[in-house]
Amino acid sequence: MNNGATPVVELDDAVVISSGFPLLSGVTLQLWPSSLSVVTGANGAGKTSLLRLLAGLDSLTSGSGRVVGIDLRDGDLRQLRRRIGWLGHEGSFYDDLSVKENLTFAAKALGRPLDEIDSAVARVGLSRRINTSAKQLSAGQRRRLGLAWLLLRRPELWLLDEPYASLDDEGRTFFDHLLADVVAAGATVVVSAHDPLRSRSLNPRTILMSGGSIVDETT
Amino acid sequence: MIRTALLVAGKDLRIEVRSRVLLWQVVPFGVIALLLCGLALGPAHAGSSSAGPGLYYLVTLLVALLMINRSHVVERAPGTKSSVATLGLDPAGVFLGKSLALAVELWLTGLVLLAGAVLVLHTALHGALIALPSIVVTLGALACAGTLYGALTAGGETSATLLPVLALPAFAPLLIAGERSFYDALHGGELLGWWVIVVVALVAYVALGILLYGVLDE
Numbered sequence: 001m002n003n004g005a006t007p008v009v010e011l012d013d014a015v016v017i018s019s020g021f022p023l024l025s026g027v028t029l030q031l032w033p034s035s036l037s038v039v040t041g042a043n044g045a046g047k048t049s050l051l052r053l054l055a056g057l058d059s060l061t062s063g064s065g066r067v068v069g070i071d072l073r074d075g076d077l078r079q080l081r082r083r084i085g086w087l088g089h090e091g092s093f094y095d096d097l098s099v100k101e102n103l104t105f106a107a108k109a110l111g112r113p114l115d116e117i118d119s120a121v122a123r124v125g126l127s128r129r130i131n132t133s134a135k136q137l138s139a140g141q142r143r144r145l146g147l148a149w150l151l152l153r154r155p156e157l158w159l160l161d162e163p164y165a166s167l168d169d170e171g172r173t174f175f176d177h178l179l180a181d182v183v184a185a186g187a188t189v190v191v192s193a194h195d196p197l198r199s200r201s202l203n204p205r206t207i208l209m210s211g212g213s214i215v216d217e218t219t
Numbered sequence: 220m221i222r223t224a225l226l227v228a229g230k231d232l233r234i235e236v237r238s239r240v241l242l243w244q245v246v247p248f249g250v251i252a253l254l255l256c257g258l259a260l261g262p263a264h265a266g267s268s269s270a271g272p273g274l275y276y277l278v279t280l281l282v283a284l285l286m287i288n289r290s291h292v293v294e295r296a297p298g299t300k301s302s303v304a305t306l307g308l309d310p311a312g313v314f315l316g317k318s319l320a321l322a323v324e325l326w327l328t329g330l331v332l333l334a335g336a337v338l339v340l341h342t343a344l345h346g347a348l349i350a351l352p353s354i355v356v357t358l359g360a361l362a363c364a365g366t367l368y369g370a371l372t373a374g375g376e377t378s379a380t381l382l383p384v385l386a387l388p389a390f391a392p393l394l395i396a397g398e399r400s401f402y403d404a405l406h407g408g409e410l411l412g413w414w415v416i417v418v419v420a421l422v423a424y425v426a427l428g429i430l431l432y433g434v435l436d437e
Binding site: 082088 | 223226230233237293296298299301302304305306307308
């Protein structure tokens with residue numbers, strides 16, 4: 001699987017404790033470039049906590065870890081956050097700004113060319129909504145806006161928390177195709193979901209979590 | 220840092236223009252509060268009495284607390300904070316940008332309230348114009364201090380009520396210096412001493428914000 005490449009994610013006995021409550025308890029994991037992994041489990045199993053740790057949004061309490069080569073203990077987490085793409089399950093943007101204004105803000109913050117905005121919006125099928133404020137979008141359209149935000153970023157590591165929530169069949173199919181494309185382009189994708197992926201063609205590695213630990217893996 | 224500051228300030232001001240919360244909620248609240256304060260003292264006397272500048276800054280404080288809270292609420296919408304965090308923006312630039320946007324909003328509101336004080340409370344126009352530069356600097360310092368304390372309290376569920384309790388001791392010297400300089404402008408007193416206090420406070424809060432905003436925001 002690794003073909004001598006350096007892992008994008010390396011966790012060794014990672015523990016995350018927040019307000020005295022263990023969110024992750026001893027997770028050991030390696031993820032390789034150009035791979036798709038699906039983290040499944042019941043509510044509270046630790047799926048979102050694992051993704052937040054990988055995104056540099058939560059701190060490691062004990063154990064060790066490296067993500068895109070940056071140490072989770074001593075590394076520059078701001079630099080790490082710039083190199084990953086995060087799509088939370090709540091939405092990802094300013095409600096009072098339009099689709100274009102949200103993406104312009106992200107592009108300028110990341111130093112991306114503004115002329116990529118139109119192509120990202122077209123790719124996620126929001127061209128007709130480009131001047132609509134984010135709060136007027138449906139839940140599925142908000143997901144697509146989140147994806148456009150990620151396409152602009154071109155991250156090495158995509159961390160998608162419950163991305164299939166609120167998507168209809170067409171949206172899920174579109175999403176599957178997009179994931180296949182970004183993995184083929186060399187990105188590493190981690191998706192959290194309650195159930196294993198519907199599409200078998202993506203051939204993901206499935207990681208089952210329970211109680212903040214990885215309890216099973218299938219490829 | 221400057222690029223980030225301009226980006227964040229532009230975004231915050233655009234959100235205010237789109238949402239119109241400042242125009243239709245905050246400014247009317249301030250004008251009504253000023254009117255009620257004036258009525259309590261008697262409108263013919265409020266502006267020329269020694270309470271006039273105090274009333275102006277009391278109402279400005281109430282308005283500022285609303286705006287500081289609003290400035291941080293837009294960042295704390297579910298999902299937004301995490302996503303924006305992954306943009307890796309320079310915290311010092313974010314602090315300067317949010318302070319600048321808040322200062323612009325406070326300057327606009329302060330100007331409306333000053334006009335209200337002149338028209339409704341009969342505050343002397345000449346004195347109000349002399350006080351204007353000190354009001355601009357005081358509100359700028361209030362914006363910087365507010366941004367800092369807003370970040371400190373924004374994470375909790377009780378941020379709207381915690382902010383005034385924590386921030387008032389920090390705001391007090393600014394408000395007193397601003398009120399005294401306004402009073403001296405109306406009554407021909409010496410302004411320099413109060414000017415020094417607000418300028419030093421402004422510089423101190425800018426420096427503190429640049430150093431601490433990242434830690435407080437985390």
